[in-house]
Amino acid sequence: MKKVLGIALGVLSAIGGFVDIGDLVANSATGARFDLNLAWVVPFGVIGIIIYAEMSGRVAALCQRPVFDLVRERLGPRFGAGNLVASFFINLLTLTAEIAGVAIAVSLLTSVNYVLLIPFAAVLVWVVCWRLPFNIMEQVFGLMGMALLVFVVAVWKIGPDWGDLASKATHPTVPNGETPFTYAYYAIALFGAAMTPYEVFFFSSGAVEDRWSAADLGENKANVFIGFPLGGVLSLAIMVCASLVLAPRAIDVAQLSQVPLPVASAVGRVGLAFAILGIFAATFGAALETSLSSGYVVAQYLGWPWGKYHPPTRASRFHVVVLASIVVAVLIGLTGVDPVKVTEYSIVLSAAALPLTYFPILVIANDRRYVQDHTNGRFLNAVATLYLIVLVLVAVATIPLMIITKGGA
Amino acid sequence: MNTNARVLHATLDLLDRQLRDRHGVLCGNVDDLEVEHAEDGRLYVTHIVTGAGALAYRLRRRRLGRWLNRFSNRMADAEADRSMIPLVLASQIGPAIDLAVDAADLPTHDGERWARVHVVEHIPLRGRRARD
Numbered sequence: 001m002k003k004v005l006g007i008a009l010g011v012l013s014a015i016g017g018f019v020d021i022g023d024l025v026a027n028s029a030t031g032a033r034f035d036l037n038l039a040w041v042v043p044f045g046v047i048g049i050i051i052y053a054e055m056s057g058r059v060a061a062l063c064q065r066p067v068f069d070l071v072r073e074r075l076g077p078r079f080g081a082g083n084l085v086a087s088f089f090i091n092l093l094t095l096t097a098e099i100a101g102v103a104i105a106v107s108l109l110t111s112v113n114y115v116l117l118i119p120f121a122a123v124l125v126w127v128v129c130w131r132l133p134f135n136i137m138e139q140v141f142g143l144m145g146m147a148l149l150v151f152v153v154a155v156w157k158i159g160p161d162w163g164d165l166a167s168k169a170t171h172p173t174v175p176n177g178e179t180p181f182t183y184a185y186y187a188i189a190l191f192g193a194a195m196t197p198y199e200v201f202f203f204s205s206g207a208v209e210d211r212w213s214a215a216d217l218g219e220n221k222a223n224v225f226i227g228f229p230l231g232g233v234l235s236l237a238i239m240v241c242a243s244l245v246l247a248p249r250a251i252d253v254a255q256l257s258q259v260p261l262p263v264a265s266a267v268g269r270v271g272l273a274f275a276i277l278g279i280f281a282a283t284f285g286a287a288l289e290t291s292l293s294s295g296y297v298v299a300q301y302l303g304w305p306w307g308k309y310h311p312p313t314r315a316s317r318f319h320v321v322v323l324a325s326i327v328v329a330v331l332i333g334l335t336g337v338d339p340v341k342v343t344e345y346s347i348v349l350s351a352a353a354l355p356l357t358y359f360p361i362l363v364i365a366n367d368r369r370y371v372q373d374h375t376n377g378r379f380l381n382a383v384a385t386l387y388l389i390v391l392v393l394v395a396v397a398t399i400p401l402m403i404i405t406k407g408g409a
Numbered sequence: 410m411n412t413n414a415r416v417l418h419a420t421l422d423l424l425d426r427q428l429r430d431r432h433g434v435l436c437g438n439v440d441d442l443e444v445e446h447a448e449d450g451r452l453y454v455t456h457i458v459t460g461a462g463a464l465a466y467r468l469r470r471r472r473l474g475r476w477l478n479r480f481s482n483r484m485a486d487a488e489a490d491r492s493m494i495p496l497v498l499a500s501q502i503g504p505a506i507d508l509a510v511d512a513a514d515l516p517t518h519d520g521e522r523w524a525r526v527h528v529v530e531h532i533p534l535r536g537r538r539a540r541d
Contacts, residue, residue, distance in 0.1 A: 063504045065427070072438070073425045078468055080425075131534045302464075303427050303438035303517065312532070316524035323528075370504070 018231025020286030022193035031242025045194025046232035061212035068300035100339035101283030144281030192351030352398035437517030
């Protein structure tokens with residue numbers, strides 16, 4: 001039973017973390033705009049997050065230290081502080097987007113303007129962080145997120161020519177009307193959506209709090225090798241849906257409410273209900289993870305008591321940071337800023353910031369003082385180093401591409 | 410001089426490590442170290458320095474660091490500099506450093522107390538009221 005519960009951690013990370021507002025928007029938007037010419041980025045990102053999360057889970061299990069604690073120790077307080085500011089800011093953008101996503105999902109059912117629902121969504125998120133039994137919520141949202149499987153059902157219902165899909169996905173080109181710059185920009189967006197750093201902050205902090213040890217390494221592998229590919233399949237289904245339904249009609253995804261449209265047309269009202277439920281669960285789960293992550297990164301850098309199992313009186317500063325982040329996210333959301341744009345910026349900047357946390361974890365996963373005999377194997381190191389090179393190239397290219405393409409316009 | 414000294418790579422094995430009090434409560438990091446020249450010519454780490462002031466000092470915000478440290482000592486009515494913890498109080502040095510002190514006595518706990526008294530305890534549903 002304990003094993004089953006442990007896998008729930010991975011499933012939540014997969015559904016609420018892998019598929020969050022970033023994946024919903026990025027996969028839908030690229031499917032509608034680039035057909036399947038960017039589909040290759042999804043498996044590439046899934047492998048990246050598997051490597052990154054497996055290493056950080058293993059490090060957390062073996063030395064009981066979460067990512068940001070180690071970031072400061074290995075990079076020093078100065079570089080660590082810069083890293084903290086960048087990670088916290090990007091995480092705050094993501095939190096804003098997720099809370100807006102929860103509000104939009106509810107507004108699709110109630111036809112109340114989503115901006116009015118943002119404070120209510122935020123209060124719900126905060127109450128879970130503050131006092132509700134976290135493990136139960138984790139499983140509830142993990143299971144509810146499975147409703148997104150309706151996107152897979154929609155693809156199957158539409159009944160596309162599978163050979164044609166496969167050949168499109170494996171022969172990517174830059175479509176007419178797009179430049180190599182926009183193509184690269186959206187590739188980075190998809191990559192950042194798949195490999196978001198907060199997932200790893202949350203995952204490794206959870207592993208420390210659940211007191212993982214060497215005995216749990218199998219569970220760590222199961223979580224990342226089952227959970228993340230499952231998230232990847234859902235992401236691809238969302239992209240394929242958009243490419244089959246939205247692309248032929250030249251519909252650009254400018255709003256989150258357009259994401260479930262293909263499901264509505266292929267599966268009908270019940271399908272739409274499932275899609276909305278799934279979007280609600282995925283964004284809500286991710287809102288929980290990002291709000292806790294904002295507390296994790298600050299508390300771990302400064303050595304404060306932290307954790308979702310501590311009552312607020314035992315980790316007061318941690319909970320104050322979480323609360324303050326939620327309040328700031330609500331204020332940003334209430335300005336009426338476009339949630340899709342916030343999402344796009346958050347995933348693109350996430351991708352740019354990845355080397356900052358990926359590199360120290362890669363070093364530590366090879367250091368016997370931290371992981372004893374469980375250092376990276378040769379093959380893993382080869383692949384992980386290849387990803388490090390890609391991450392650095394992405395980080396260098398992101399800001400110039402953002403300027404050249406005017407944010408992907 | 411304490412003859413039980415161990416040979417450690419101070420910047421690798423001590424600096425920026427997590428501190429834990431005698432009950433296992435997380436209570437800050439090793440923000441800086443106080444070292445002393447001994448007669449044998451070696452350097453000995455005598456104190457772990459911790460707290461926002463020490464961190465700011467190390468981040469080359471020296472004036473801010475000194476001010477924060479004075480402020481924290483004055484707030485606590487402390488005679489001695491509370492940010493300095495004698496290394497002999499470190500009962501175990503590993504991935505985290507266990508100290509034979511109570512977190513509540515360290516300057517790193519001031520913010521925690523402030524957050525609890527001024528924010529957390531004013532919000533309902535907070536769970537069990539902690540001691541002190």
